[in-house]
Amino acid sequence: MFRGFQAAAALQQGTGDLSPEAIEVKGFSTVTSRTSGTIAAELDGNFSDIARAGSLHEFLLDLHNQLGDIAGFWWGQTYVVSIASPELFKAHAHVFDRPGTPFMQKVQIGYNTNNPVCPKTDERLIPPRRDTYILLNEFFHVSGELFKFVEALFGSYSLQYANGPEGWRRRQEYSRPFSHERLKKYLPAFQEVNRFSQEKANSWKRDFSLMFSGMESQHIYVDTGESPVEAEVINILAENVEKKWCKGESDPIPVGEDMASFSIRSTLSTLMGDSFLDEKLVQSVIKAYKTVWIELERRLTDSVPPDENDSREKLFSEEWFRLFSSVLALQHLHTTVKEVVEHRQENKLLDQQLLIDVILQYTTDEDMLISDIILFMVASFHTSANLLTWAMYFLATHPDVQSKLHSEIVQVLGQKGAVTDSNFGQLRYLQQVLQETLRCAVVSPWGARVQDVDSVLGGHKVPKNTPVIHALGVVLQNEKLWPLPKRFDPDRFSTENSKDQPTYAFSPFGFAGKRTCPGYKFANRGSTVLIATLIKKFEVSMWSDQVVKPVFGLVTRPHEEILLKVSRRK
Numbered sequence: 375m376f377r378g379f380q381a382a383a384a385l386q387q388g389t390g391d392l393s394p395e396a397i398e399v400k401g402f403s404t405v406t407s408r409t410s411g412t413i414a415a416e417l418d419g420n421f422s423d424i425a426r427a428g429s430l431h432e433f434l435l436d437l438h439n440q441l442g443d444i445a446g447f448w449w450g451q452t453y454v455v456s457i458a459s460p461e462l463f464k465a466h467a468h469v470f471d472r473p474g475t476p477f478m479q480k481v482q483i484g485y486n487t488n489n490p491v492c493p494k495t496d497e498r499l500i501p502p503r504r505d506t507y508i509l510l511n512e513f514f515h516v517s518g519e520l521f522k523f524v525e526a527l528f529g530s531y532s533l534q535y536a537n538g539p540e541g542w543r544r545r546q547e548y549s550r551p552f553s554h555e556r557l558k559k560y561l562p563a564f565q566e567v568n569r570f571s572q573e574k575a576n577s578w579k580r581d582f583s584l585m586f587s588g589m590e591s592q593h594i595y596v597d598t599g600e601s602p603v604e605a606e607v608i609n610i611l612a613e614n615v616e617k618k619w620c621k622g623e624s625d626p627i628p629v630g631e632d633m634a635s636f637s638i639r640s641t642l643s644t645l646m647g648d649s650f651l652d653e654k655l656v657q658s659v660i661k662a663y664k665t666v667w668i669e670l671e672r673r674l675t676d677s678v679p680p681d682e683n684d685s686r687e688k689l690f691s692e693e694w695f696r697l698f699s700s701v702l703a704l705q706h707l708h709t710t711v712k713e714v715v716e717h718r719q720e721n722k723l724l725d726q727q728l729l730i731d732v733i734l735q736y737t738t739d740e741d742m743l744i745s746d747i748i749l750f751m752v753a754s755f756h757t758s759a760n761l762l763t764w765a766m767y768f769l770a771t772h773p774d775v776q777s778k779l780h781s782e783i784v785q786v787l788g789q790k791g792a793v794t795d796s797n798f799g800q801l802r803y804l805q806q807v808l809q810e811t812l813r814c815a816v817v818s819p820w821g822a823r824v825q826d827v828d829s830v831l832g833g834h835k836v837p838k839n840t841p842v843i844h845a846l847g848v849v850l851q852n853e854k855l856w857p858l859p860k861r862f863d864p865d866r867f868s869t870e871n872s873k874d875q876p877t878y879a880f881s882p883f884g885f886a887g888k889r890t891c892p893g894y895k896f897a898n899r900g901s902t903v904l905i906a907t908l909i910k911k912f913e914v915s916m917w918s919d920q921v922v923k924p925v926f927g928l929v930t931r932p933h934e935e936i937l938l939k940v941s942r943r944k
């Protein structure tokens with residue numbers, strides 16, 4: 375039995391009090407303190423239960439299955455409450471603040487290492503002294519606080535941790551580049567970026583190679599008055615994937631890799647400006663980002679620190695090596711973003727409407743700038759890439775859905791047309807496919823909020839400062855709301871079938887405090903363009919009878935690369 379179940383038993387006994395003091399919690403194991411290197415009597419709470427379940431999402435599925443829509447458990451030493459019903463989501467929909475207060479001090483990366491080897495050279499790293507290892511470990515380690523593990527990547531000053539009036543103000547400002555009207559205004563900015571790139575290309579020290587290899591640069595930026603340029607840029611990127619697929623028709627297509635490449639490029643080029651026309655820079659960001667992300671996800675699922683005498687300790691040097699590489703990769707990401715910001719500042723463009731400009735207008739604090747840019751990059755890359763990967767997987771394994779989708783695409787776009795602002799809304803079934811993918815694959819399994827006052831939730835007292843997890847994925851898999859929840863069926867989202875869906879039953883982008891995902895339209899538009907482009911031209915199926923299992927981290931990904939077979943449609 376989960377220890378969290380004991381905690382939540384207090385609810386069933388009718389105490390109505392969710393404070394940890396009101397709940398009897400027994401049997402916590404002791405773990406090693408990394409800092410001191412000695413055994414300390416620290417509570418690991420339900421970490422080992424979470425590890426046993428496989429992930430926080432799977433732990434929450436069991437927890438709510440056994441205890442109902444509201445339950446408590448221990449995230450390390452922090453007592454947290456989790457909610458999993460449209461009604462409880464509604465009751466929490468006004469809460470803005472997010473848990474995980476960061477250290478309010480400057481984050482230093484790299485520490486006092488004597489041998490910082492540039493990740494570009496790939497030179498073998500020499501392990502430094504043990505105390506440096508401990509410092510690095512502390513830097514990355516999941517502490518008792520939710521979201522702490524992502525702090526190393528996003529930085530203490532990022533929007534992720536911004537609460538109260540400042541967080542609210544920042545959030546409002548950063549939403550500007552994602553409004554429909556603003557998307558339209560990207561057009562002159564992009565044209566300017568394009569002209570600027572061509573003029574300045576030769577004077578840049580970097581190898582300037584257009585990321586859209588094989589295409590003329592003037593194709594990248596459209597000059598029609600009405601359609602949002604973002605969709606046009608994404609159209610070009612989608613065509614790029616399409617060209618690659620045309621070439622490799624007899625080979626298996628590594629779909630995750632191609633979807634990641636598309637989503638990273640579309641994010642960087644539409645939100646971060648012309649620096650990312652440099653293919654080498656894009657590649658180095660992808661490499662560094664992957665290294666850091668792998669480490670962070672590992673920390674989420676493997677959240678109990680190793681015991682001094684643990685066998686993992688024997689892997690000391692390997693672990694150190696991996697950790698140190700990720701610190702260097704992180705450092706490289708920070709340096710790159712700093713250069714991109716400087717480039718943007720030095721070369722002021724006429725129409726400063728990109729996300730990077732909005733962030734630059736909001737703050738001059740270097741830490742905040744870099745943190746927020748990295749936050750948006752990371753929040754966009756991984757989620758969009760996995761949404762696309764899962765959508766392709768479901769289409770490959772559901773030929774009937776694929777065929778219906780193909781008919782719609784041909785009907786709306788014709789044989790040659792592209793997705794535009796005006797025909798976007800007609801791709802209704804494609805929207806259903808994306809919605810059902812978000813639901814069925816549980817792309818983003820959970821969120822969280824906190825309040826600095828005592829509150830009541832579902833009739834239970836929640837003490838102030840108790841993090842409340844929004845078990846988004848548990849609700850998306852609730853069989854009362856979604857019969858046969860594991861079945862992929864886009865018709866659930868038809869106008870007819872969805873009219874009785876309770877509000878908040880489908881909240882894949884969060885729902886609370888007007889702080890839902892700011893990039894949801896962006897992700898939706900990009901995915902629509904890419905899927906329409908590819909499915910119009912190709913029939914996709916699985917390359918082999920590969921069994922695909924999901925790994926539920928902060929974002930849900932397949933446990934291994936999915937290989938697709940693509941055949942050009944007649």
Ligand code: HEM
Pocket residue numbers: 533534535545641749750753754755757758761817818820821822882883884885886889890891892893894896897
């Ligand atoms: C399939 C795609 C995506 C999914 C499923 C997704 C999901 C989410 C979720 C669940 C949250 C937490 C919301 C909450 O706390 O209530 C979030 C936050 C966020 N997302 Fe997304 N997201 C996606 C794409 C994107 C894209 C494309 C961008 C950027 C262009 C983005 C940027 C962000 C940012 C910056 C936050 C933090 C906002 C804040 O702290 O106020 N996301 N996303």
